[in-house]
Amino acid sequence: MRKVIIPTDFSENALNAIKYAVELLKYERGEFHIVHAYAEKVYENEEVVSRAILDEVRKVEHEQSKEKLGNIKSELQHISPNPNHNYFYTATFGILVDVVNDLVEDINADLVIMGTRGLTNDRQITFGSNTMQIMKYVRCPVLSIPEGHSYTAPKWVVFPTDFMLPYKRRELKLLYTMVASYRSLITLLYFSENQQLSFRQQDNKKFIEEAFKNVELEYVTQPSDDITAGINHYLQNQSVDLLVMVNSRHSYLENILFQSTIDKIGLQIQKPFLVMQNLNRD
Incomplete structure (x- = not known):
């Protein structure tokens, strides 16, 4: 049973990520937890000037959120009536x-699956703030889906690695x-x-090969000091x-994600992006 969390802000991007998720796992037994968190919306409401008003706005937001989750439930029953899938709405x-x-x-x-951007959908940035926070800090693989x-079936996967990490x-x-x-x-x-790999890199490379022993692997080495630019250049005009x-x-991705501000993130990704966290989990 695959257990998947799908955050939603009820945007078109979030709905698209839900559709992607049920299609991705259509041949597997899946448990989908569709979640909406609304504290930020309540706190940022300019009408909240007292605790009583906050409590009232919170109550209204909760009821509206439940109604919108009900709409998602109805749509999923129409587009994906899969008997192998169970849905939970929160x-x-x-x-x-x-x-x-x-x-x-x-x-x-x-797995967590979500849109690269949410309701604000600022096309000047690759990832919205919620997606960035979840990719950075949530202790679970995160798959982000572009607008x-x-x-499409993942027939060509690109996996940048320096072979320094003993993957989980x-x-x-x-x-x-x-x-x-x-x-x-x-x-x-x-x-x-x-081109020469250290003994550590050779061992980690062997571990990857054992994990994907029935999958075709291709090794590509490119000279580049700027990893972000190198990835962007490789993906350009490729049908990945x-x-x-x-x-x-100390991974490639840590150097890219942990910038001072989101707008400095240089990855220009228009493909589904799977971030693995490499943490010990049962």
Whole structure:
């Protein structure tokens, strides 16, 4: 049983991510937790000038959220009446990243799926603030779906790596199950001036090969000091179906994500983006 959390702000991007999720797992037994957290909206309401008004706005927002979740339920019953899928709908007064992280722990979630941007949909940035926070801090793989992107089978996956991390078996298994049925190609993209791998890198490379023993692997080494620019250049005009990176200390992705402000994030991704966290989880 695959356990998936799908945050929603009721935007078109969020609904698109839900549709992508049910299509991605249409051949698997799935438990989908569709979650809306509305504390920020209540706190930012300019009419809230007293505790009594806050409580009233909170109550109204909760009822409206339940109604909108009901609309999503009706739409899913129409577009994806899959007997292997169970859906759970939650509206809660909380901060989204905390709500999602707590739910990950409570249900031992396998995956979070969400749109790259939400209701504000600022096209000047690649990732919205909620998506960035969840990719950085939630202890679970996160799959972000670009605006308007329809599901396509992940037949070509690009996985930038420096082979320095001893990856966690559970997260590699998640990726394996996503690609195993499609005769997919995984391109392991390594940025270095030096073709020679250290013993640590050789061992980690071997571990990856064992995890994907029935999947075609391709190794591409490119000279580049700017990892972000290198990834963007490689993806340009390529028919890649999925980009995969690992968020861990001293990883490629840590250097990209942990910038001072969101607008400095240079990845120009118009493909589904899977962020694995490389954490010990049962």
